[in-house]
Amino acid sequence: MTTLQIAVIGVLGLIGIGLYGLLIARNLIKVIVALQVLVKGALLALVAAGLASGKLNLGQSLAVMVIVVDTVVAVIGLALALQVKRRMGTLDIKDLSTLKK
Amino acid sequence: MSTEQFALDNVLLWLIGLPLVAAPLVYFAGRLFNLGRWAALGVIGLTWIPFVIAAQQVGTGSISLVVEGMTLRMDGISLVLAAIALSLGTLVVVYSNRYVAHEENEDKYYPMLVALIGVITGLGCATDLFNLWVWFEAMAISSYLLVAFYRDQPASLEAGLKYLVQSAVGSVLVLLGMALVLALTGTMNLAEIRAVAGQPATPGLPLLAAGALFVIGFGVKAALVPMHTWLPDAHSQAPSGISAMLSGVVIEAGLIALLRAVASLAGVTLSWGVLLMGFGALNMLAGNLLALRQKHVKRMLAFSSLSHMGYMLLGLGIAVYVGQSAAAAGSFFHLINHGLMKGLAFLAAGALLYVLFIKTGDHHSPLTISDLGGAARKYPIVALTLSIAALGLGGLPPFAGFMSKWQIFVAGFETQNIVIDLLVIFAALNSVLSLAYYAPIVNAVYRQEPSEAVTRGQALSWTMSLPLILLAVAIVILGLWPSLLAWLTGPAGTALVKAFGG
Amino acid sequence: MIQALILLTMGLPWLGGLAVWLTTNKHPRAQHTLAVVFAVATGSAALLLLPYASATPAIVIPLGGLFGDLTFTPDGLSVFLAIIATVVGSLAVIFSVNYMHGDKQLGRYYELVLLFIGAMAGLALTGSLLFLFVFWEVTAFCSFALIAFNNDDPKAVAGGIKALIITSLGGVGLLSGALIIYAQTGSYQIAAFLERAETLPKEVLALVAFGFLIAAAAKSAQFPFQTWLPDAMEAPTPVSALIHAATMVNAGVYLLARFFPAFEGVAGWTTAVMIVGLLSALLAGLMALVATDLKRALAYSTVSQLGYMVYAIGAGGVYASQFHLLSHAVFKALLFLAAGAVIHGVGTRDMRQMGGLGSRMPFTRTVFVIGALALAGIPIFNGFWSKELILEAGLHEGSLWAYGVAFFCAGLTALYTLRMVYLVFFGKPRSHLHAHDAQPAMKVSLGLLALGSVTTWLLAGPLSELLKSTLPFHEFHELRTGGMIQEVITQPATLAALAVIVAGGLLWWQRQRLTGLTRMLQGLARMATNSFGFEAINRGVIRVTQSTAEALRVTQTGLLSWNVAGIAIGLIVVLILLAWGK
Structure with missing residues (x-):
């Protein structure tokens, strides 16, 4: 098995786990963790793509940038989750479904 | 190419850089001296100078800025986006003067808004897929906090979180698409991708998948059905100025990011145009039906954004499918008009929300249709401008929305393709359907008996009425003289068709 | 000169609307005065257009891009419709001075009415399909906003939205047709299209023709779109008279007449037009017979009379249709305004509660009866001449069955008109209603319209001359007023028509003796009350x-x-x- 193949399997695995988590998780923190898993899959994909196209440097530099940007998103997400917990005393996304229809 | 270098006399640098650099200053001005609103107004006012110069330089071509090997290029499409972001941004800053005054997060509101304008301008100018993604994420980040502005409101937090999670999923899909493109073409530059992707030697199917990932990933932000579910929540819970920005600029920026990314894969398949038209039809119908039974004004307006996105998609799809720039120009015209009309609608509805509820300390109550009752007597300007916005959105002449829809429709019929003709008729029927929820707004504001909320309503400040009047006047003028913006929409249409290789 | 007059005809009412708006509701007297002054000035400007009528565009404004040229062509048909819109408009505004007295939202009322008058003049005068559509939709909007003028009444709001949706739905037909024409000829100019119509592919032309027919049927409340007009009667009565009887609903007939030369040759089109017209005339006539609401009865009769005009166009009688349009605009505006005076006087629209009002409102009774005689087609009144011309056109051009239906409808019209007049003004009072006669401003409008109902038929010759000399694509026979009189009087068909009208009238006098027949027709009456299922x-x-x-x-x-x-x-x-x- 080549490195690339392993990487592809890793990507698919991470994406699968992330999506699964997003679809079934009810706890807000778990949702954000699942989102992070999804992003890690994308990171691995970028590095793997760099490897496949022979431009590993490009792939890696993109990945570093993505990590930076995505940390900000994760921080905001967690900050909002914190506020939710503080104001509503719950982290269950079922309780976060007042806006519908 | 030698002229495209980093230099302080490059107008693009100022156009994009000024708001971005000034945003922290606006924050400090607000934090330390409570002058955030004026600082923001000053910065945006100054940004108009490079914009006007850039608009003249772009003409029918483009101007570029190279920073450390990263190229930003402003063409007709970027100019349209910058124009609407800047126009609406200016008015929203004026409008928000009172709206967010004394709110807990006021000091963070203005810098975020200023940064949002700079970021959107930058997004329009990206020439590199990764660069596009970074701008896109920056836009998302600056809007998350604006959506969840009322941090003590559970509904506001809920809307912000949903927006964040869905946007993030979309952005991951875009990253995956980028990885596929990188793996197969070895580059991130849009023009180079296009050159490689068109060659027969390049494997088509993975690139097709990458295109699908772009359509869906950016489509979350552009509110394509069925990825639209964040939109009604975010648009209705955000402060009204931000609702206007989201609906009038941010989702359109998502659409333009989508177009830029997909255009680089134009050579892979001919079906992009069909796909866009399909989403257009779906968005129109779903948006109208979902809006039809809404009782909350801002939520109804949010759903109607879906259907307007549908009109733009239809025109763009026609343009991409037959390689005809008139339909794309019509869509960009509609993009601008929708920004003005929906911006006005949200601002006017927000003005009522503010004077009827927020000003009395009630942050919970939504503005319902029945609350609008009899608003005309007490708030004649808001009533008139809200009616103009609603009728314009419904596509009635002599307002701007009619003319841009007409342009899309004519361009569609000019193709003499029977399926496109039928789609256009479908779009026209959808406009009629939309009247069924726009018209009651007009009926409600002109009732004689004021609703309970209106009786208790507070006075309206001129900083809120002024943007409403300006937008209403613009809508009427554009409706009477539609070719006034042809200098802006024409080159944008041509640029789009060129990007797709027509 | 002609340019200035055209701009005045459209611009004056809009300026007037603006002036009324700026006056604000605090000064109702000034608002009344301004509205009347601007409306009358508009009417005068339109009348002055007459000598300048010609087939060449008077104003051409290039808009660039896909928007073509905005043109105004004051040809006979356009000027004719513009005059009807502005003159009846000014009479309706004069009537409103009394009718709308004391209304809290007077400003909005006059703004919308004046906006409508200007838009209707624009619709008539424009030579560009794009702007035909623009004005078409603006009039639809005014109609909606005025039907729902009393926004606090859910019925009015529902009626307004219904009118807006149905007419816009029909508007899609006009839109598609206009788009097809532009895609085929590269121009929005109506004259250019009429000139080149024969060179277009047959199927394409047929699509345009039927698209326009749908639009016309929706706007003129014809089968199967007739349902919006009765519900539109929630509007203030002068608005019903102006928009829903005399002008806007004529736009559909105008559209068909305007494009008749192009569509004449489309297979099945003229037959379809005739069927639409006759079905409307017949069904609405039956519904008028059972209606109990005075304004709704008049609305059904409007649908029925518009059906006549549409039928005339289908039969090739473009002139007859326009002549009847003139007569109908005058006598139906009269009937509506007189009905408005009745409603204003007694405070109800239910004919079952009226009866015997004639002695207490003699002026209103007299003018209403004049209008009714014209509607029924009694000789000397204008409705007689134009209806005879339509029947004659139908007999010569159309098929016999169609003529038969139209013939039957003439009797029906006499019957329901007589019933209406009797229920309102004669017999014994059926409830204790406070009643007062028409007020001064009302009397001015009513008197002028009553005079018109007796005299406008004298214009048959000049109208024919006007249309013939300025419409290069239509074919009109030379017709002088004297010639028309001779032609109508010597026709045996006229006697037959008169006989059926008299029969219709006799049927009402003998209604007690005909109980058997009435019982037989009860099923039909029930269907008519339920608007034949269209609701x-x-x-x-x-x-x-x-x-x-x-x-x-x-x-x-x-x-x-x-x-x-x-x-x-x-x-x-x-x-x-x-x-x-x-």
């Missing part, structure tokens, strides 16, 4: 749309998991579609 169809469409919309709301679950699932589903579907399309 049910409307309600069905609304119900299906609304329940679909309501059902679709379930998709907005509010749950984050489902929202993400939406993204996943979207991705899978797009992937499959793209792979399949490859």
Whole structure:
């Protein structure tokens, strides 16, 4: 098995786990963790793509940038989750479904 | 190419850089001296100078800025986006003067808004897929906090979180698409991708998948059905100025990011145009039906954004499918008009929300249709401008929305393709359907008996009425003289068709 | 000069609207005065257009891009319709001075009425299809806003929205037709299209022709779109007289007349037009016979009379249709305004509560009876001459069955008109209603219209001359007023028509003796009361749309998991579609 193949399997695995988590998780923190898993899959994909196209440097530099940007998103997400917990005393996304229809 | 270098006399640098650099200053001005609103107004006012110069330089071509090997290029499409972001941004800053005054997060509101304008301008100018993604994420980040502005409101937090999670999923899909493109073409530059992707030697199917990932990933932000579910929540819970920005600029920026990314894969398949038209039809119908039974004004307006996105998609799809720039120009015209009309609608509805509820300390109550009752007597300007916005959105002449829809429709019929003709008729029927929820707004504001909320309503400040009047006047003028913006929409249409290789 | 007059005809009412707006509701007297002054000035400007009528565009403003040229062509048909709109408009405004006295939202009323008058003049005068559509929709908007003028009444709001939706729905036909024409000829100019119509592919021309027929039927409240007009009667009565009797509803007839030379040759088109007209005339006539609301009865009769005009166009009698349009605009505006005076006087629209009002409002009774005689087609009154011309055109050009139906409808008209007059003004009072006669400003409008109902037929010759000399694509026979009189009087068909009208009248006098017949027709009456099921169809469409919309709301679950699932589903579907399309 080549490195690339392993990487592809890793990507698919991470994406699968992330999506699964997003679809079934009810706890807000778990949702954000699942989102992070999804992003890690994308990171691995970028590095793997760099490897496949022979431009590993490009792939890696993109990945570093993505990590930076995505940390900000994760921080905001967690900050909002914190506020939710503080104001509503719950982290269950079922309780976060007042806006519908 | 030698002229495209980093230099302080490059107008693009100022156009994009000024708001971005000034945003922290606006924050400090607000934090330390409570002058955030004026600082923001000053910065945006100054940004108009490079914009006007850039608009003249772009003409029918483009101007570029190279920073450390990263190229930003402003063409007709970027100019349209910058124009609407800047126009609406200016008015929203004026409008928000009172709206967010004394709110807990006021000091963070203005810098975020200023940064949002700079970021959107930058997004329009990206020439590199990764660069596009970074701008896109920056836009998302600056809007998350604006959506969840009322941090003590559970509904506001809920809307912000949903927006964040869905946007993030979309952005991951875009990253995956980028990885596929990188793996197969070895580059991130849009023009180079296009050159490689068109060659027969390049494997088509993975690139097709990458295109699908772009359509869906950016489509979350552009509110394509069925990825639209964040939109009604975010648009209705955000402060009204931000609702206007989201609906009038941010989702359109998502659409333009989508177009830029997909255009680089134009050579892979001919079906992009069909796909866009399909989403257009779906968005129109779903948006109208979902809006039809809404009782909350801002939520109804949010759903109607879906259907307007549908009109733009239809025109763009026609343009991409037959390689005809008139339909794309019509869509960009509609993009601008929708920004003005929906911006006005949200601002006017927000003005009522503010004077009827927020000003009395009630942050919970939504503005319902029945609350609008009899608003005309007490708030004649808001009533008139809200009616103009609603009728314009419904596509009635002599307002701007009619003319841009007409342009899309004519361009569609000019193709003499029977399926496109039928789609256009479908779009026209959808406009009629939309009247069924726009018209009651007009009926409600002109009732004689004021609703309970209106009786208790507070006075309206001129900083809120002024943007409403300006937008209403613009809508009427554009409706009477539609070719006034042809200098802006024409080159944008041509640029789009060129990007797709027509 | 001509340019200035055209601009005045359209611009004056809009300026007037602006002036009324600036005056604000604090000064109702000034608002009344301004409205009357601007409306009358508009009417005068339109009348002055007459000597300048010509087939060449007087104003051409290039708009660039796909918007073509904005042109105004003051040809006979245009000037004719513009005059009707502005003159009846000014009379309706004069009438409103009394009728709308004391209304709290007077400003909005006059603004909308004046906006309508200007838009209607624009619709008549423009030579560009794009702007024909623009004015078409603006008049639809005014109609909506004025029907729902009393926004606090849910019935008025529903009626307004219904009118807006149905006419806009028909408008899609006009839109498609206009778009097809532009795609084929590269121009929005009506004259250019009429000139080149024969060179267009047959199927394409047929699409345009039927698209325009749908638009015309929706605007003129013809079968199967007639349901909006009766509900539009929630509007203030002068508005009903102006928009829903004398002008806007004529736009459909105008459209058909305007494009008749192009569509004449389209297979089946003239037959379809005749069927639409006759079905409207027949069904609405029957509904008028059983209506109990005075204004609704008049609305049904409007649908029926418009049906006559549409039928005339189908039979090739463009001139007859326009002549009847003139007569109808005058006598129906008279009837509506007189009905308005009655309603204003007694405070109800229900004819079952009226009766015997004639002695207490003699002036109103007299003018109403004049209008009614014209509507019934009694000689000397203008309705007689124009209806005879239509029947004659039908006898010469159309098929015999169609003529038979039209013939029958003439009797029907006499019957329901007589019933209406009797129920309101004669017999014994059926309830204790306070009544007062028309007020001064009302009397001015009513008197002038009554005079018109007796005299406008004298204009038959000049109208013919006007149309003949300025419409190069239409074919009109030379017709002088004297010639018309001779022609109509010597026709045996006229006697037959008169006989059926008299028969219709006799049927009403002998109604007690004909109980057997009445019982036989009870099923028909019940169907007519239920508007032959068209209301049910409307309600069905609304119900299906609304329940679909309501059902679709379930998709907005509010749950984050489902929202993400939406993204996943979207991705899978797009992937499959793209792979399949490859």
